[in-house]
Structures are given as structure tokens and as C-alpha cells.
Amino acid sequence: MPHRKVPPHLRQNARRxxxxxxxxxxxxxxxxxxxxxxxxxxxxxxxIGRYIADFACPEHKLIVEVDGSQHADNETYDQARTRFLEGQGWQVIRFWNDDVLNDIDNVCTHILRLVGRGEL
Structure with missing residues (x-):
């Protein structure tokens, strides 16, 4: 995967x-x-491009997003963002905060299934 220079403002946002x-x-x-x-x-x-992925597994081109309730109001933005990332060859999966907080085992199992690693 070629390494592209990240604009300073995007790098600073990611660090924050x-x-x-x-x-x-x-x-x-x-x-x-x-x-x-x-x-x-x-x-x-x-x-990645003009966006910042919550979690990315470059080897499998998988992005995992963890969404809170604010994403219910930003559905159009999230769809455009997902289309862009998928256009770059990434697969994007999303989990709600509640799923991560209350059912982390199934979240991890789902991630493993997507990359072909089976069950935990």
C-alpha cells in the first residue's frame, strides 16, 4: 500500500x-x-484521504467505526464518507457504542468473520 503524505491539519486532528x-x-x-x-x-x-477512520486494519483493508447517537443525525455525511472509503478499496463496518460497551465479544467475533479468522 503506497504511503501518502497526510496534510498537517488532518494529522493534528487524528492526534487530538x-x-x-x-x-x-x-x-x-x-x-x-x-x-x-x-x-x-x-x-x-x-x-485515509480526507477522513479519519476510527480503527483500520490495512492488511485486510477493513475499517471499524464506532458510532454514538450523533451519527443518527449525520446519516448523509456517513454515507458519503463510506462511499469514498469503499471507493478507495476499504470495507467499512459500523457498531453502535452500546454494542461495543455491552457485547464486545460479538463485536470482535464479527470482525474476525469478516477477515476470515473465524470465531474467538
Whole structure:
């Protein structure tokens, strides 16, 4: 995958977002970081094009988004964002905060199924 230069404002936003993660994002990151989920390598708050993905697994071109209630009001933006990312070859999956906070095992199982790693 070619490495593209990230504009300074996007890099700064990604850094800010990494230090201000939501409770649900932190919980999922604790499952994904350091190859804890079946050896998969995830990056958090990764700039892709003009967007910042919550979690990205470059090896499998998979983006995992964790959405709070504010996303119910931003459906048009989220759809455009997803179309752009999919146009770049990424698969985007979304989980609601409540799913991550209350059913992390099934969230992780779903991620593993998508990359062909089976069950936990």
C-alpha cells in the first residue's frame, strides 16, 4: 500500500482524536491494540484521504467505526464518507457504542468473520 503524505491539519486532528477517545472506542481499542485480536494489526484514528477512520486494519483493508447517537443525525455525511472509503478499496463496518460497551465479544467475533479468522 503506497504511503501518502497526510496534510498537517488532518494529522493534528487524528492526534487530538486519539487522546479524546470515547469510552466505547477505548474498550474496542483495548481488544484490538498490540495484535490482541488473533494477530490482526489495527491502527486507531488513521487518516485515509480526507477522513479519519476510527480503527483500520490495512492488511485486510477493513475499517471499524464506532458510532454514538450523533451519527443518527449525520446519516448523509456517513454515507458519503463510506462511499469514498469503499471507493478507495476499504470495507467499512459500523457498531453502535452500546454494542461495543455491552457485547464486545460479538463485536470482535464479527470482525474476525469478516477477515476470515473465524470465531474467538
Amino acid at each position: 482524536m486519539r487522546s479524546a477517545m470515547t469510552e466505547a472506542e477505548l474498550k474496542l481499542w483495548n481488544e484490538l491494540r498490540a495484535h490482541r485480536l488473533m494477530g490482526l494489526s489495527f491502527r486507531r484514528q488513521m487518516p
